[in-house]
Amino acid sequence: MSKGSSHGLRAPGPHRVVVIVDENSNPFELGCATEVFGLRRPELGRELYDFRLCSAEPRTRMRDGFFTLTGVADLAAADSADTLIVPNRPDVEVSRRPAVLDAVRRAHQRGARLVGFCSGAFTLAEAGVLDGRRAAAHWQWADAFRARFPAVRLEADVLFVDDGDILTAAGSAAALDLGLHIVRRDHGAEVANSVSRRLVFAAHRDGGQRQFVERPVPDLPDESLAPVLAWAQERLDSPLTVAELAARASVSPATLHRRFRAQLGTTPLAWLTGERLTLACRLIERGESRLETVARRSGLGTAANLRVVMRRGTGLTPLAYRRRYGAGAG
The missing domain is CATH 3.40.50.880 (Class I glutamine amidotransferase (GATase) domain)
Structure with a gap:
């Protein structure tokens, strides 16, 4: 602030x-x-x-x-x-x-x-x-x-x-x-x-994403990432991999990377980590105090990894984030 x-x-x-x-x-x-x-x-x-x-x-x-x-x-x-x-x-x-x-x-x-x-x-x-x-x-x-x-x-x-x-x-x-x-x-x-x-707008696009994203008119109507993004967002607590995302989209991992770069300006792994971080933050704000539970439900695995990702993404530890944004904060 x-x-x-x-x-x-x-x-x-x-x-x-x-x-x-x-x-x-x-x-x-x-x-x-x-x-x-x-x-x-x-x-x-x-x-x-x-x-x-x-x-x-x-x-x-x-x-x-x-x-x-x-x-x-x-x-x-x-x-x-x-x-x-x-x-x-x-x-x-x-x-x-x-x-x-x-x-x-x-x-x-x-x-x-x-x-x-x-x-x-x-x-x-x-x-x-x-x-x-x-x-x-x-x-x-x-x-x-x-x-x-x-x-x-x-x-x-x-x-x-x-x-x-x-x-x-x-x-x-x-x-x-x-x-x-x-x-x-x-x-x-x-x-x-x-x-x-x-706003009916994407909740989170990281500042490091590219400004200029190439959006050529697709040859086929099924090149949108929306279906696989929605599918992944419902399964963030699962150990998803780029290979699994590619399989869900019925493309190779290399093609999936190209589509993420072209349509979102980021990589599949970076997008997935950002979505998991956002979910972890929301769980903490809603009152979940057990870090292992937050890490498991957000797909970040362990409390140690949760701490690393939160500090890198928000500049705060989970405890500091709870104090600032958790239920009853402010």
């Missing part, structure tokens, strides 16, 4: 997410932020975030003049953000407003979490907060980004980068992946899964 809620500028309450909208901002990423952080979620029985928009001007012309945004808070709202989502836009060579860059710098200095969707990485880099840090940017602008900001450690061809208090997503759709990752980081896998169901 960000440290921004401790700066004393507002009363305690739900974690506040503020989005800065600037001239020529992309409506899609604004919509992603609103969907993930701004909607009320009565099915959860609590509000996850206090969400608001702000802008440097009373009227903000959105990308290509699609519409003009009015009626939002002024830029001072950024100073009360626990998480600040910075503006993005297609004209990456045009400098951001000095007032916007100053707001980003102030937020960073007081410990707020910063998020950039798509070309938002340019805003963060221009503000100077990404020097020496890891970041993601859309593959189309990778060369321009490296040339303009050589001090930033750009990670090409990944969906998003979580560098602690600064997170960046590569492209438009990756904004949803990063948004759900943040919800998972803040509230756990069970809540993130609930949000993803409402």
Whole structure:
């Protein structure tokens, strides 16, 4: 979680997410932020975030003049953000407003979490907060980004980068992946899964997956991975192997690897481990305290392996994860 809620500028309450909208901002990423952080979620029985928009001007012309945004808070709202989502836009060579860059710098200095969707990485880099840090940017602008900001450690061809208090997503759709990752980081896998169901969106795509996934029109209608994925998800407690997945899909292991790479941007084993980690997290959140039981039911085998996979995937031990996200936490 960000440290921004401790700066004393507002009363305690739900974690506040503020989005800065600037001239020529992309409506899609604004919509992603609103969907993930701004909607009320009565099915959860609590509000996850206090969400608001702000802008440097009373009227903000959105990308290509699609519409003009009015009626939002002024830029001072950024100073009360626990998480600040910075503006993005297609004209990456045009400098951001000095007032916007100053707001980003102030937020960073007081410990707020910063998020950039798509070309938002340019805003963060221009503000100077990404020097020496890891970041993601859309593959189309990778060369321009490296040339303009050589001090930033750009990670090409990944969906998003979580560098602690600064997170960046590569492209438009990756904004949803990063948004759900943040919800998972803040509230756990069970809540993130609930949000993803409402979005009708994949509950978890790891940030290390490829940005550009080749999706040629299939020659045959049965090349979709959906059936074998659904089959595997119902059997995560079984010792599934890549060979078994391939047999279920009626293809060779090599063909299965190619399809996973083409359709999901990852490997069968990495996908399977990610699904098992998510299930393990949800079991812990639901109150299962016996690590051997969690490991067995999630297919991770032993408590020792569970600890390794959880620490690698969440940065937390099972005990620390239970304390943060388990029943009665928070």
